[in-house]
Amino acid sequence: DAMVIQNPRYQVTQFGKPVTLSCSQTLNHNVMYWYQQKSSQAPKLLFHYYDKDFNNEADTPDNFQSRRPNTSFCFLDIRSPGLGDAAMYLCATSRDSEGGYDEQFFGPGTRLTVL
Amino acid sequence: AQSVTQLGSHVSVSEGALVLLRCNYSSSVPPYLFWYVQYPNQGLQLLLKYTSAATLVKGINGFEAEFKKSETSFHLTKPSAHMSDAAEYFCAVSVPTTSGTYKYIFGTGTRLKVLA
Numbered sequence: 001d002a003m004v005i006q007n008p009r010y011q012v013t014q015f016g017k018p019v020t021l022s023c024s025q026t027l028n029h030n031v032m033y034w035y036q037q038k039s040s041q042a043p044k045l046l047f048h049y050y051d052k053d054f055n056n057e058a059d060t061p062d063n064f065q066s067r068r069p070n071t072s073f074c075f076l077d078i079r080s081p082g083l084g085d086a087a088m089y090l091c092a093t094s095r096d097s098e099g100g101y102d103e104q105f106f107g108p109g110t111r112l113t114v115l
Numbered sequence: 116a117q118s119v120t121q122l123g124s125h126v127s128v129s130e131g132a133l134v135l136l137r138c139n140y141s142s143s144v145p146p147y148l149f150w151y152v153q154y155p156n157q158g159l160q161l162l163l164k165y166t167s168a169a170t171l172v173k174g175i176n177g178f179e180a181e182f183k184k185s186e187t188s189f190h191l192t193k194p195s196a197h198m199s200d201a202a203e204y205f206c207a208v209s210v211p212t213t214s215g216t217y218k219y220i221f222g223t224g225t226r227l228k229v230l231a
Contacts, residue, residue: 004158031216042205042221043159050216090158100209100217101147101166106158 003027004107006091012113013081021076021110023091030096032074033104034066037088049074050096078112086114117142117210121222129230134178134193136225138206141187147209148189149219150180154202162204165189176200201229 004025013019023032030051035043047056049068063085065077078085088111092104122137140146147166151159163174170182180191191204203226207219 006158033218040224040226042224043219045218048212048214048216048218050214053214055212055214055216088156092159094217096216099147099166100211101164102217103149103161103164104159104219106151106160108158109156111156 004091004093004105006089006107006110008110009108010111010113012115013078014115015082016080019078019081019112021078021089021112023074023076023107024072025091025093025105026072027093027105028071029093029105030071031094032068033092033094034064034074034076035090035092036085037090037109039087043090046076081112081114083114086112088112117144117146117208118220119148119206119208119222121204121206121225123225124223125226125228127228127230128196130198131195134191134196134200134227136191136204136206136227138180138189138191138222139187140189140206140208142208148180148182149207149209150174150178150189150191151205151207152176152202153205153224159205162191196227196229198229198231201227203227 033048034046037043068074088109091107094104095102118141149164150162173179206222
């Protein structure tokens with residue numbers, strides 16, 4: 001089945017220790033998104049890629065970076081995690097539709113704990 | 116600017132009762148609207164979407180939603196709640212970005228509790 005895969009599902013890191021979360025997709029979608037979701041809140045978009053074109057949200061901290069080496073993979077790097085970065089991180093993909101009517105497909109998420 | 120508002124952060128219904136989750140949108144152009152469900156420690160799963168083809172949209176798991184332009188609403192309903200419907204529900208509107216793609220603006224979510 002075509003899908004969005006996130007690894008690991010649970011990640012524990014120490015305060016200030018860099019961490020990388022990974023996302024892969026078999027849908028061959030052009031657009032990939034990274035969201036941060038804190039407890040009992042809606043997902044918050046951090047950035048997205050349209051092919052290799054990177055688009056950062058204005059309020060995304062510099063501490064968050066991303067790489068997309070090819071269509072299938074996308075990585076979220078947190079350079080110096082703080083306690084406030086503990087959250088669920090969701091990856092999603094979408095086709096490049098002209099009208100915005102195509103839905104996003106979400107992965108299962110990676111829950112990040114910062115000690 | 117386009118936005119969605121979900122009234123009621125928590126909704127409780129009895130098993131077998133009608134489920135009604137409210138979503139109102141604000142948009143100057145015909146919107147594309149989506150409902151997603153999220154179970155604990157999982158990603159979001161699409162329930163249904165409105166893309167202007169039909170005002171009454173049927174989705175998975177017995178859910179449906181009706182687009183009402185006059186009321187700027189897209190409320191989610193299910194005739195009979197099951198225990199397995201207990202989850203968080205998000206309404207979203209698709210908006211264009213400066214890069215030519217689209218992104219979601221989410222509502223704040225509604226947590227549905229189903230009572231036995």
